[in-house]
Amino acid sequence: MGKLDIPKSNFGRWWNAVLLEADIVDVRTPTKGANVLMPNGYEIWEAIKANLNQRFKKTHHKNAYFPLFIPEEFLLLEEEHFEGFVPEVAWVTHVGDKKLNKKFALRPTSETIMYYMYALWIRSHKDLPLKINQWCNIIRWDTKETQALLRDREFQWSEAHTCHATAEEAVEQVEESMEIYSGVFDDLCLSYLQFKRPPHDTFPGAVYSIAYDAPLPEGKCLQIGTTHNLGQGFSRVFNINFQKEDGSTGAVYQTCYGMSTRVIAAIVAMHGDDKGLIIPPYVAPTQVVIVPILFRKKNEEEVTQACLEIEEQLTKANYRVYLDDRDRYTAGWKFNEHEMRGVPLRIEVGPKDIENNQCLFVRRDSGEKISIKREDLLAEVDNVLHDIDTEMRNRTKKLLEDSIHEAVTFEELVETYKKHKGFVKTNWCGDEDCAQQIKDKLSAEVRGVRVDIEKETLFGPCVVCEKEAKDVVYIGAAY
Ligand SMILES: [Zn+2]
Numbered sequence: 446m447g448k449l450d451i452p453k454s455n456f457g458r459w460w461n462a463v464l465l466e467a468d469i470v471d472v473r474t475p476t477k478g479a480n481v482l483m484p485n486g487y488e489i490w491e492a493i494k495a496n497l498n499q500r501f502k503k504t505h506h507k508n509a510y511f512p513l514f515i516p517e518e519f520l521l522l523e524e525e526h527f528e529g530f531v532p533e534v535a536w537v538t539h540v541g542d543k544k545l546n547k548k549f550a551l552r553p554t555s556e557t558i559m560y561y562m563y564a565l566w567i568r569s570h571k572d573l574p575l576k577i578n579q580w581c582n583i584i585r586w587d588t589k590e591t592q593a594l595l596r597d598r599e600f601q602w603s604e605a606h607t608c609h610a611t612a613e614e615a616v617e618q619v620e621e622s623m624e625i626y627s628g629v630f631d632d633l634c635l636s637y638l639q640f641k642r643p644p645h646d647t648f649p650g651a652v653y654s655i656a657y658d659a660p661l662p663e664g665k666c667l668q669i670g671t672t673h674n675l676g677q678g679f680s681r682v683f684n685i686n687f688q689k690e691d692g693s694t695g696a697v698y699q700t701c702y703g704m705s706t707r708v709i710a711a712i713v714a715m716h717g718d719d720k721g722l723i724i725p726p727y728v729a730p731t732q733v734v735i736v737p738i739l740f741r742k743k744n745e746e747e748v749t750q751a752c753l754e755i756e757e758q759l760t761k762a763n764y765r766v767y768l769d770d771r772d773r774y775t776a777g778w779k780f781n782e783h784e785m786r787g788v789p790l791r792i793e794v795g796p797k798d799i800e801n802n803q804c805l806f807v808r809r810d811s812g813e814k815i816s817i818k819r820e821d822l823l824a825e826v827d828n829v830l831h832d833i834d835t836e837m838r839n840r841t842k843k844l845l846e847d848s849i850h851e852a853v854t855f856e857e858l859v860e861t862y863k864k865h866k867g868f869v870k871t872n873w874c875g876d877e878d879c880a881q882q883i884k885d886k887l888s889a890e891v892r893g894v895r896v897d898i899e900k901e902t903l904f905g906p907c908v909v910c911e912k913e914a915k916d917v918v919y920i921g922a923a924y
Contacts, residue, residue: 478591478598529649640893664866722787738795872914874907
């Protein structure tokens with residue numbers, strides 16, 4: 446593992462270098478867009494999974510697993526849904542040298558296969574609500590340029606699919622999912638905007654879609670999660686009917702929501718710096734690394750002993766700790782490696798520290814070095830990790846604030862967007878043609894109306910047609 450020799454300001458090259466050097470993703474596979482999630486990347490993914498699973502358990506979601514193979518006729522059932530996904534579907538058409546009578550899609554998303562089964566399971570209002578999540582891989586054979594974690598052809602994700610007795614309950618479920626996702630993203634110290642997508646950008650088959658867009662350094666935004674209110678569109682097609690309390694029957698109301706390994710992309714891109722990753726303390730696979738500093742064998746036994754004691758003390762206090770006592774690497778090499786991998790806090794213990802009954806804290810976010818008395822160690826680890834968490838939140842909050850600009854006229858919009866990228870806030874009439882004109886001119890889309898704040902007050906007419914505007918919206922380009 447070497448040092449990164451590319452500054453983050455050269456984002457495209459930094460991205461590939463940091464993903465490989467920090468043990469996150471290796472793209473040198475035989476299949477473009479289907480990459481290896483490496484051990485450090487996978488551990489971060491496991492931490493995200495654990496965080497989300499815990500929130501799902503609390504809200505009575507159950508995990509399950511559905512087949513990878515989706516019969517073609519399932520995708521054909523919901524026309525809009527099919528049209529939305531078919532350009533990216535990979536098909537299984539043969540077994541051995543025999544052509545199959547019917548072909549199977551490798552799941553681009555699981556609505557159809559799950560809802561086919563839901564129709565078999567749900568009989569009465571007593572079976573509702575049904576809230577099932579699955580962790581799986583997804584195949585979307587995007588023909589555009591792939592980019593590791595940002596635009597993959599195969600990726601890992603969580604998709605939750607729920608059924609409810611009433612439309613109101615489905616709306617409440619959308620809100621619950623938004624709280625769950627916000628909780629996860631907040632623990633990851635990410636900053637993002639929550640949008641209701643415009644009708645022309647709603648998930649194929651859904652009534653409305655909510656999405657979470659995080660601003661990345663290149664000026665594009667990354668959709669890190671989505672929630673859809675599906676209404677009865679799918680349940681009518683898949684006959685997911687139930688007997689109501691009054692004896693009558695009806696179709697269930699549904700929602701679905703998902704987040705993928707793109708969240709790792711947001712962590713790397715938003716928090717990383719010229720030295721590599723910075724992993725938020727509360728999800729970091731290793732929160733504290735202890736590095737013994739052995740110098741001319743001085744106090745060697747005492748240094749080793751002190752490191753073991755600190756490791757034990759922190760492990761007992763439930764921190765995720767790694768004592769890096771590998772003697773084939775120098776201390777300097779280890780510093781680089783753990784900085785690259787984003788470990789939030791490093792504790793060094795050297796011969797001098799033994800004499801003074803202290804150790805040295807080095808913060809990954811700021812590089813700040815602090816001498817700590819041994820008796821204060823536990824309290825100080827707690828303090829410093831908390832401070833790092835706060836600092837990381839503040840940084841991404843500022844990143845988000847700095848990414849938002851405003852424009853009233855089309856000319857201003859073009860000028861502002863070209864200059865700053867990120868999000869440009871403006872007024873829109875709701876007409877898809879106006880959105881298309883923006884897209885043609887800027888290769889950026891109407892991301893939607895914000896739902897994480899009170900409805901914003903209009904500050905002009907539609908930025909394109911100059912007719913009366915309906916909503917304050919944000920323009921931005923997505924990965
Ligand atoms: Zn307009």
